[in-house]
Amino acid sequence: MQNTVTPTHCPYCALQCGMNLTPAPDGTVEVSERTDFPVNRGALCGKGRTAPAVLSSRVRLTSPLVRSEAGALVPASWDEALDRIADGLRRTRAEHGADAVGVFGGGGLTNEKAYGLGKFARVVLGTSQIDYNGRFCMSSAAAAGTRAFGLDRGLPFPLEDVPRTGCVILVGSNPAETMPPSLRYFTELKENGGTLIVVDPRRTRTAEQADLHLAPRPGTDLALALGLLHLIVAEGRTDEAYIRERTVGWEETRAAAMAHWPEYVERITGVSVPELREAVRLFCEPEAAMVLTARGPEQQSKGTDTVGAWINLCLATGRAGRPLSGYGCLTGQGNGQGGREHGQKADQLPGYRKLTDPAARAHVAGVWGVDPDTLPGPGRSAYELLDALGTDIRSLLLMGSNPVVSAPRAAHVEERIRALDFLAVCDVVLSETAALADVVLPVTQWAEETGTTTNLEGRVLLRRRAVAPPEGVRSDLEVLHALAARLGGERGLEKGFPTDPEEVFEELRRASAGGPADYSGITYRRLAEENGVFWPCPAPADAPPATGGSGGSEDAVLDVLPDDPARAEDPRPGSGPRPGVHPGTPRLFLDRFATEDGRARFAPVSHRAIAEEPDDEYPVLLTTGRVVAQYQSGAQTRRVDELNAAAPGPFVELHPRLAERLGAAEGDPVAVVSRRGRAVAPARITTAIRPDTVFMPFHWAGEGRANTLTNPALDPTSRMPEFKACAVRVEAVGGM
Numbered sequence: 001m002q003n004t005v006t007p008t009h010c011p012y013c014a015l016q017c018g019m020n021l022t023p024a025p026d027g028t029v030e031v032s033e034r035t036d037f038p039v040n041r042g043a044l045c046g047k048g049r050t051a052p053a054v055l056s057s058r059v060r061l062t063s064p065l066v067r068s069e070a071g072a073l074v075p076a077s078w079d080e081a082l083d084r085i086a087d088g089l090r091r092t093r094a095e096h097g098a099d100a101v102g103v104f105g106g107g108g109l110t111n112e113k114a115y116g117l118g119k120f121a122r123v124v125l126g127t128s129q130i131d132y133n134g135r136f137c138m139s140s141a142a143a144a145g146t147r148a149f150g151l152d153r154g155l156p157f158p159l160e161d162v163p164r165t166g167c168v169i170l171v172g173s174n175p176a177e178t179m180p181p182s183l184r185y186f187t188e189l190k191e192n193g194g195t196l197i198v199v200d201p202r203r204t205r206t207a208e209q210a211d212l213h214l215a216p217r218p219g220t221d222l223a224l225a226l227g228l229l230h231l232i233v234a235e236g237r238t239d240e241a242y243i244r245e246r247t248v249g250w251e252e253t254r255a256a257a258m259a260h261w262p263e264y265v266e267r268i269t270g271v272s273v274p275e276l277r278e279a280v281r282l283f284c285e286p287e288a289a290m291v292l293t294a295r296g297p298e299q300q301s302k303g304t305d306t307v308g309a310w311i312n313l314c315l316a317t318g319r320a321g322r323p324l325s326g327y328g329c330l331t332g333q334g335n336g337q338g339g340r341e342h343g344q345k346a347d348q349l350p351g352y353r354k355l356t357d358p359a360a361r362a363h364v365a366g367v368w369g370v371d372p373d374t375l376p377g378p379g380r381s382a383y384e385l386l387d388a389l390g391t392d393i394r395s396l397l398l399m400g401s402n403p404v405v406s407a408p409r410a411a412h413v414e415e416r417i418r419a420l421d422f423l424a425v426c427d428v429v430l431s432e433t434a435a436l437a438d439v440v441l442p443v444t445q446w447a448e449e450t451g452t453t454t455n456l457e458g459r460v461l462l463r464r465r466a467v468a469p470p471e472g473v474r475s476d477l478e479v480l481h482a483l484a485a486r487l488g489g490e491r492g493l494e495k496g497f498p499t500d501p502e503e504v505f506e507e508l509r510r511a512s513a514g515g516p517a518d519y520s521g522i523t524y525r526r527l528a529e530e531n532g533v534f535w536p537c538p539a540p541a542d543a544p545p546a547t548g549g550s551g552g553s554e555d556a557v558l559d560v561l562p563d564d565p566a567r568a569e570d571p572r573p574g575s576g577p578r579p580g581v582h583p584g585t586p587r588l589f590l591d592r593f594a595t596e597d598g599r600a601r602f603a604p605v606s607h608r609a610i611a612e613e614p615d616d617e618y619p620v621l622l623t624t625g626r627v628v629a630q631y632q633s634g635a636q637t638r639r640v641d642e643l644n645a646a647a648p649g650p651f652v653e654l655h656p657r658l659a660e661r662l663g664a665a666e667g668d669p670v671a672v673v674s675r676r677g678r679a680v681a682p683a684r685i686t687t688a689i690r691p692d693t694v695f696m697p698f699h700w701a702g703e704g705r706a707n708t709l710t711n712p713a714l715d716p717t718s719r720m721p722e723f724k725a726c727a728v729r730v731e732a733v734g735g736m
């Protein structure tokens with residue numbers, strides 16, 4: 001493998017940028033530009049460029065660790081560590097029942113691992129208690145998309161469509177920091193004469209590039225969308241023919257919007273009526289327009305309805321399911337999309353099937369070779385699962401997540417984790433959560449193993465192994481195989497966990513066949529030859545798709561877009577699909593939506609306050625987010641020197657007026673206190689934030705841990721916690 005250039009993808013965010021990796025003689029791995037992948041066309045952010053540093057990090061785990069009688073984590077053999085995990089999980093099951101064993105996955109796991117983990121939990125452990133950190137990422141958008149369109153795929157169109165639309169409203173998204181190479185799509189949009197509206201309480205680097213920046217109070221974007229819809233109706237800008245032919249539920253939604261007068265919305269949101277009118281003009285005048293949401297509107301206790309309100313704008317103006325138009329979610333985690341499709345989510349089976357659907361249970365159970373009646377039902381959502389640790393759930397197997405840093409009300413979650421009878425963690429470094437485990441298994445990383453991910457566009461990709469893993473490290477699939485051998489034999493299920501990713505993917509194809517996220521027509525060979533395939537992609541025998549996709553009519557779509565660069569350049573580089581195979585489905589909903597009658601559903605929603613409004617004791621709003629040089633809980637990126645130099649620690653962003661009231665100067669330590677705890681970090685004073693709001697990035701542990709403060713109030717539909725808005729007070733503190 002020496003000096004071989006391997007085309008692959010970044011381990012971090014949902015853009016899944018293409019990159020080339022070359023092992024160097026000194027044992028390091030060089031990253032170089034890979035221009036054949038259309039999403040990033042060679043561009044990488046600092047995280048992607050430095051990702052190989054984690055492969056050779058001096059803090060990389062290369063031996064299993066077990067908790068000694070003295071309480072320390074000490075090296076152990078793989079057999080001893082695996083035996084301990086099997087014993088711990090078996091004992092819990094015997095003493096407290098199968099549902100006392102929990103499993104927690106991650107949105108960074110490959111499709112094969114997510115599939116294997118869901119199968120392992122339901123088949124070998126027989127527990128319903130599995131969920132993953134993607135619940136904290138995009139679950140409100142997934143719920144709203146499913147409710148409106150009958151199907152959730154982050155973007156129902158390729159990113160290539162963005163520069164060619166007329167207007168984009170970017171709601172609660174900051175791609176300049178979260179996925180910088182994607183910013184070119186918005187720059188090109190403006191170069192092509194389109195306009196960009198950014199909705200964000202902060203004037204972010206993305207908002208600075210907007211034609212119009214709307215800065216609502218955190219947690220009021222639902223009201224903002226209602227105010228815009230009110231004006232759209234009042235100004236006669238609705239598309240009545242589209243509403244009649246392609247939607248259901250308009251009258252109730254219209255009535256709800258008309259109750260939200262612009263002046264009322266201005267009072268709630270702080271966005272002025274002229275700004276609302278300008279947004280409506282920019283959005284409605286072009287023939288095509290899009291609304292793209294990210295964590296801002298989604299991570300709320302009313303996230304599903306908030307996203308639904310933004311989808312309503314697309315439906316009322318005839319945008320969804322039309323060329324170069326519609327609603328999309330910019331999913332965050334590397335495999336946030338695929339991770340929610342293949343069975344590690346509490347309520348889902350592979351292929352994005354519902355766990356409660358008898359036909360889905362029968363199909364997947366058939367592939368797994370088990371009786372459908374033995375499959376458990378839906379379990380707790382991520383926060384509810386973490387909240388039950390040490391009480392209803394006594395043991396936990398955790399893969400690819402670091403909830404001690406990333407979960408809301410993190411001090412409480414940490415306390416619950418400490419209360420477990422048994423914790424096993426698979427990770428590449430000793431994360432804050434792994435440090436609490438009874439057993440830690442060192443696992444392979446992205447560049448050391450082959451597997452598939454599905455990016456934010458629904459494009460399934462092949463990540464290739466570029467280097468051998470260090471001695472002492474095994475893949476998560478090998479872990480599942482070894483644990484199934486120890487635990488599954490009791491039910492004759494020890495053989496269903498192959499270690500070869502392609503073998504797992506072949507099974508995943510069969511399990512997903514006929515489901516909403518149908519991968520049955522996708523093979524590793526196709527992924528390699530075509531540089532990614534959009535789902536749904538049924539196997540020839542199953543075509544055409546029945547998911548509301550435009551798979552069968554892609555040619556018609558491209559005819560609608562005669563100058564489509566996706567056609568001119570071929571969105572599927574390489575040799576392209578062979579005759580007789582389904583080409584994949586870059587664009588969804590152009591013919592019909594994926595509902596039973598093919599029509600989209602309006603959501604008749606009304607404004608609701610956030611779960612915890614400011615008061616005399618906690619008079620300020622806290623919102624949280626990311627910085628460009630760190631990723632999620634920072635477990636990997638905080639181990640990269642270059643990234644640490646760029647973003648060495650947390651900070652509290654606050655307005656000069658608030659800083660003056662506190663008597664705090666730039667860099668002074670300030671404490672942010674909520675009903676759940678206290679965090680301290682240096683002040684960063686800027687007019688880019690509203691005077692009633694402070695911002696903290698959430699990548700760090702310790703006293704600057706932002707999630708110590710956040711509110712776990714859950715959205716009733718998506719079970720998404722309200723990361724984006726809670727009440728706090730801010731205090732100046734003496735020297736740090």
Ligand code: SF4
Pocket residue numbers: 010011012013014015016017040043044045046047048049178179180181182
């Ligand atoms: Fe990796 Fe995302 Fe950066 Fe691309 S934008 S290099 S996928 S972290």
